[in-house]
Amino acid sequence: MRIKQEHGLSLHLEWSINEKVAFEVALGASFSGRRAAAIMKQVGLNVAADPLMSAAYTGVKGGFIAVVADDPGPHSSQTEQDSRFYAMMAKLPVLDPASPAEARDFVPRAFDLSEQYEIPVILRPTTRVCHARQDLELRPFSPEVRPPDFEKDPSRWAATPKFRLLLHRALNQKIEKIAREPDLYPRLANPISHTGPSGKGPLPACIVASGVALAHAEEILNDLGIQNQVPLYRVPMPFPLPTGFREELLAHYAKVLVLEESYPVIELQLQNKERVFGRANDTVPKAGELLPELVEKILRKFLGLPPAQLFEPPGIPGRRPTLCAGCPHRAAFFAIKKAFPKAVYPGDIGCYTLGLNLGAVDTVLCMGAAIGLATGFYHTYNTGAENQPPIAATIGDSTFFHAGIPALLNAVVQGARFVLVILDNSTTAMTGQQPTPAGGTTLDGRKVPQVSIGAIAKACGARFVETGDPYELKEFTALLKQAGEHAKEPQGGVAVVIAKRPCLMDRKHPQSWTRKQITINEKCKGCDFCVKHFECPALQSQGDKLPVLVDHSLCSGCGVCVQVCPNQAIEIVSEKEV
Amino acid sequence: MQQIIISGVGGQGVLYVTRLLAEAALAQGRHILLSETHGMAQRGGNVISHLKVGGKSGPTASQDLPVSHQAAFEFTSPLIRPGRANILLALHPDGIAAHSYYLRPDGRAYCNASDEGKCNFIDATGIASELKSPVSANLVLLGFALGSGELFCLPEEVERLLNSTGGKRMEINLAAFHAGLQRAAEKLSR
Numbered sequence: 114m115r116i117k118q119e120h121g122l123s124l125h126l127e128w129s130i131n132e133k134v135a136f137e138v139a140l141g142a143s144f145s146g147r148r149a150a151a152i153m154k155q156v157g158l159n160v161a162a163d164p165l166m167s168a169a170y171t172g173v174k175g176g177f178i179a180v181v182a183d184d185p186g187p188h189s190s191q192t193e194q195d196s197r198f199y200a201m202m203a204k205l206p207v208l209d210p211a212s213p214a215e216a217r218d219f220v221p222r223a224f225d226l227s228e229q230y231e232i233p234v235i236l237r238p239t240t241r242v243c244h245a246r247q248d249l250e251l252r253p254f255s256p257e258v259r260p261p262d263f264e265k266d267p268s269r270w271a272a273t274p275k276f277r278l279l280l281h282r283a284l285n286q287k288i289e290k291i292a293r294e295p296d297l298y299p300r301l302a303n304p305i306s307h308t309g310p311s312g313k314g315p316l317p318a319c320i321v322a323s324g325v326a327l328a329h330a331e332e333i334l335n336d337l338g339i340q341n342q343v344p345l346y347r348v349p350m351p352f353p354l355p356t357g358f359r360e361e362l363l364a365h366y367a368k369v370l371v372l373e374e375s376y377p378v379i380e381l382q383l384q385n386k387e388r389v390f391g392r393a394n395d396t397v398p399k400a401g402e403l404l405p406e407l408v409e410k411i412l413r414k415f416l417g418l419p420p421a422q423l424f425e426p427p428g429i430p431g432r433r434p435t436l437c438a439g440c441p442h443r444a445a446f447f448a449i450k451k452a453f454p455k456a457v458y459p460g461d462i463g464c465y466t467l468g469l470n471l472g473a474v475d476t477v478l479c480m481g482a483a484i485g486l487a488t489g490f491y492h493t494y495n496t497g498a499e500n501q502p503p504i505a506a507t508i509g510d511s512t513f514f515h516a517g518i519p520a521l522l523n524a525v526v527q528g529a530r531f532v533l534v535i536l537d538n539s540t541t542a543m544t545g546q547q548p549t550p551a552g553g554t555t556l557d558g559r560k561v562p563q564v565s566i567g568a569i570a571k572a573c574g575a576r577f578v579e580t581g582d583p584y585e586l587k588e589f590t591a592l593l594k595q596a597g598e599h600a601k602e603p604q605g606g607v608a609v610v611i612a613k614r615p616c617l618m619d620r621k622h623p624q625s626w627t628r629k630q631i632t633i634n635e636k637c638k639g640c641d642f643c644v645k646h647f648e649c650p651a652l653q654s655q656g657d658k659l660p661v662l663v664d665h666s667l668c669s670g671c672g673v674c675v676q677v678c679p680n681q682a683i684e685i686v687s688e689k690e691v
Numbered sequence: 692m693q694q695i696i697i698s699g700v701g702g703q704g705v706l707y708v709t710r711l712l713a714e715a716a717l718a719q720g721r722h723i724l725l726s727e728t729h730g731m732a733q734r735g736g737n738v739i740s741h742l743k744v745g746g747k748s749g750p751t752a753s754q755d756l757p758v759s760h761q762a763a764f765e766f767t768s769p770l771i772r773p774g775r776a777n778i779l780l781a782l783h784p785d786g787i788a789a790h791s792y793y794l795r796p797d798g799r800a801y802c803n804a805s806d807e808g809k810c811n812f813i814d815a816t817g818i819a820s821e822l823k824s825p826v827s828a829n830l831v832l833l834g835f836a837l838g839s840g841e842l843f844c845l846p847e848e849v850e851r852l853l854n855s856t857g858g859k860r861m862e863i864n865l866a867a868f869h870a871g872l873q874r875a876a877e878k879l880s881r
Contacts (some may be wrong), residue, residue: 186777189729190726211767212767212769213875224766241726241770242731242769244726244727244728244769245724245726245727245769246713246723246724246725246727247722247723247724247725248717250724271872318854321729325768325769326766328767328769329767329770331767331768332765332766332767332768333768333772335765372806381741403768404770405770405771406773409772423773424773424774424792424793425773425792426773426789426792427786427788427789427791427792429789430734431736431737431783431789432700432736432737433735434701434735434736434738436836437702437734437735617815645770650735665819666816666825666826
């Protein structure tokens with residue numbers, strides 16, 4: 114957005130509702146002959162898989178890139194899935210950068226490739242490329258602005274199955290040609306003659322790597338002083354693996370080690386379990402991130418070098434993440450637990466997944482799944498058990514817009530009964546405070562219509578839709594109980610409660626509460642109820658039977674904890690505007 | 692060249708310290724490569740940055756590097772391997788136990804801890820609280836570490852960067868940084 118403004122670029126940029134929609138919006142630009150990109154993470158591509166598969170057949174007009182970040186580890190995701198397999202399944206080329214600088218270089222190449230073959234191209238960085246920074250020069254922006262020109266061609270853009278077969282054949286031809294692009298052929302990252310001394314047969318071993326695993330391997334070979342002894346191939350395009358590369362490797366080397374993340378995409382295309390070493394023969398672990406220390410261990414073993422000196426991480430558990438001090442979600446979860454102590458709690462994806470810590474989240478599957486799972490829980494208990502447990506599902510406002518609406522509609526029309534709490538903090542907090550449709554402003558500051566969550570819930574057919582403030586713990590708990598009654602009434606159904614209170618970290622919102630000075634009085638028996646069940650980081654246990662301590666550097670002054678303590682030991686000293 | 696681990700808890704300003712040091716390296720004409728923690732871990736979980744700073748460019752800097760490395764940046768991996776870091780800046784006392792394994796045997800750790808018993812420990816949060824800005828503990832610790840003279844850049848170079856940031860927090864950031872430097876002068880000089 115900053116670059117768009119600084120360079121006066123004439124382009125549309127949006128934070129879309131979800132990845133499928135983002136993919137289609139960008140595709141519309143490409144069908145009209147302009148360049149476009151849709152950017153998402155791997156689980157987003159799951160959502161966008163439908164247009165991805167189909168667009169591979171229709172092809173594109175203006176250069177089209179799907180930038181899809183994978184998360185080996187995983188650090189902040191549900192899966193370690195490898196989006197390069199999506200490229201394989203869709204029969205699309207995928208580029209795999211090893212660094213931010215290489216990602217920068219791949220983007221113009223990907224656009225050219227996409228335009229030359231009229232095919233979508235996937236650029237697949239991983240977490241360690243996305244969250245790395247390095248000094249690099251920005252390339253100048255192309256001043257060319259193409260006028261949009263959508264040429265009607267029903268046999269492509271509206272292809273029926275008959276034409277789809279032809280498109281599939283055309284796609285096969287495209288991908289075969291792309292496999293012969295000379296500049297995408299793997300190259301040696303180190304200066305070694307890759308052919309063995311003539312007449313002496315193949316060289317003993319080489320390494321084939323892509324992505325950040327290549328970056329690790331390169332540095333490690335340097336550190337070991339063997340960068341000029343072991344051939345290291347850089348694979349810019351793991352699929353389609355360029356024609357002839359497999360034959361070249363197997364002719365020149367006795368053994369090949371493949372280092373890639375996170376699944377064996379290059380390795381499977383090399384098709385040789387006896388001489389190609391990787392995940393298929395347990396040389397490389399099948400799960401988890403290829404950290405550089407692990408790459409070093411694999412390399413040393415493969416090359417017959419002694420193991421490195423071990424520096425092991427201590428076996429201490431890391432600090433678990435928690436909701437911020439003053440987070441309105443914490444208050445909402447506390448109220449949910451209080452109103453429905455023995456409920457099933459389907460949860461969802463966002464900061465509020467951390468409701469786990471408060472025991473108010475039982476499931477975390479994928480975006481929007483809280484509502485679908487709640488519907489499934491309801492019907493299965495309704496048909497298979499005498500006693501129906503209460504069900505209290507939670508979903509954030511952005512996630513509701515992303516994938517919750519069809520699920521709510523389905524729940525209503527399938528006659529499900531549960532309480533759905535939409536945690537509305539008026540932003541997309543987890544990913545960096547992007548706007549939601551309820552705000553009426555786009556990411557780049559344009560005014561657009563505001564969309565009401567309550568009105569959508571009603572339009573989905575929910576007959577109980579109420580809004581409350583989770584900071585008002587007593588009233589909010591009463592509202593939840595009312596919703597619980599509606600779910601049980603003969604005429605009732607899905608009851609929607611919107612927990613409305615802006616995110617504290619969102620500086621776009623004026624401070625919405627009066628900051629209170631909190632203190633612990635003599636009634637505190639050190640029962641640690643607040644620490645265990647409210648889990649505010651500003652309330653710290655001093656140990657058994659010792660009074661709880663307020664960390665004023667963390668305390669937001671929301672004052673909700675005053676309503677939490679069973680012994681009235683937390684009190685407000687003063688209210689002040691800060 | 693230097694490999695630096697900066698660790699702490701989400702919200703303590705690990706990224707800010709990392710970027711200040713990276714800027715200082717760039718101002719010296721060095722290459723940098725760094726890795727940051729984002730996402731859920733930022734909500735109070737362990738946060739760690741890896742910063743790799745290249746040798747100085749130009750004729751004076753090439754002496755400490757083997758000939759084969761002179762042409763390019765020494766680092767390609769954005770992560771520091773265990774046992775390889777020269778410096779650990781721990782903004783939280785947990786960082787010493789959790790992340791010391793990244794240090795070389797001759798590496799140095801600088802730690803924010805209320806107990807100043809060890810020579811490289813400083814009560815950065817306490818000092819920052821006295822300045823009425825406990826969140827500035829990151830800059831107290833940075834000043835302290837730079838005061839040791841063990842890092843690739845001088846305190847003045849980071850001070851120049853802090854001076855150029857402007858904004859409401861500049862004064863308090865500078866005060867915190869100076870307080871850390873002061874403590875280093877008292878504690879680390881012999």
